Amino acid sequence: GENVGLHLPTLSVQEGDNSIINCAYSNSASDYFIWYKQESGKGPQFIIDIRSNMDKRQGQRVTVLLNKTVKHLSLQIAATQPGDSAVYFCAENGGSSNTGKLIFGQGTTLQVKP
């Protein structure tokens, strides 16, 4: 069945270091992927997305990498800051192009140590 999961439930990094959060997906029909950040008591907030015709996309301090061969997605955060502490979710569209439907992974908690 469809499954979007994360390798590590908790990631602890030192302030200033780079963070890498990983995600595996199983639906090869997925052609759109997205990362969300969720802070305590708030709703998920969009970070960055990528379509399957790309393997890398960069934003401000964040980079998403997509490896379709092994069905793997990662989020890289450069110079991690205390404000980056949150739960990060990857999501895929399950091949449902343009429906807006997203299937979320379980999430990885990022802890930034000062």
Add this chain to the structure above:
Amino acid sequence: DAGVIQSPRHEVTEMGQEVTLRCKPISGHNSLFWYRQTMMRGLELLIYFNNNVPIDDSGMPEDRFSAKMPNASFSTLKIQPSEPRDSAVYFCASSPGLSSGANVLTFGAGSRLTVL
């Protein structure tokens, strides 16, 4: 824009009572989604609407759950009767819609429901 507005932010009720959660999507967004978040199951899609029409309600757990979208600026998720296992945070999200090709959902702050 004030974003997606949900109410109430918190609700504590007793088993058997009716619960109504409300959502106001971002103006101009044509798609609306209801998600439920629990520690055990993560974020689950319950139902979504496009242009006020329910498109996929396969995630609705059972008949106790119902959702409506009477107009483009308002939606409700109702649980009747509520049960303790319904305790969760319920999120509403909206997006520009199918025709835009955009899948980016903007989430509200959520409604935390506790059923005793």
